[in-house]
Amino acid sequence: MNGTVKAKHQRLVLITIALAxxxxxxxxxxxALRSQASYFYLPSEMSANPPAADRAVRLGGMVDKGSLKTASDGVTITFLVSDDKGKVPVRFRGIVPDLFKEGSGVVAEGKRAADGTFVADNLLAKHDEKYVPRQMKDMTASQARQIGEATK
Known part of the structure; x- marks a missing residue:
């Protein structure tokens, strides 16, 4: 034997190294991405099996009617997010989306505090399938269609 590695064995070693x-x-x-993943919870799931207090998650549900309160600072709000089986208190400090209101859907991004309150960093308001922009609310269907055609 002359000590050289055959071409067939060289390819096998290179493929093994590339695969590894x-x-x-x-x-x-x-x-690296495991800490960036944001899990989605419904209020009943968060009540039954709460995430760790320092874990970033999303909470989705409906804003309970009559639960929306604005703090004296004018920028902090508290409200309840519910589904058919549970409710979670939420606190948010900042500017709320235009579509955010009682009785509407919301997705709150943030972390659960030690007292069980969900502290939201961001609110995403959801609208139903009947949503119509304010500018088009008083228009007839044909007028709205004409504007849609004109903007294409």
């Missing part, structure tokens, strides 16, 4: 590098890169990416 690819698996390592995938595991590294998964480990």
């Amino acid at each position: 590098a690819l698996i390592a890169a995938g595991l590294l990416a998964a480990w």
Whole structure:
């Protein structure tokens, strides 16, 4: 034997190294993104199995009618988010979306405080399928269609 590696064995070693590098890169990416994942909870799920207090999650449900309160500072609000089986108190400090109101859907992004209150960093208001922009509220269907055609 002359000590040289055959071409067939060289290819096998290179493929093995490339495969190991690819698996390592995938595991590294998964480990790096695990803290960035934001899980979605319904109020009943959050009540039954609350996430860790420092974990960023999303809470989705309906804003209970009569629960929306504005604090004396004018920028902090508290309200209840509910589904058919549970309710979670939410606190948010900031500017609320235009579509945010009692009885509407909301997705709150934030963390659960030690007292069980969900402290939201961001609110995403959801509208129903009957949503019509304010500017088009008093228009007939044909007028709205004409404006839609003109903007294409």
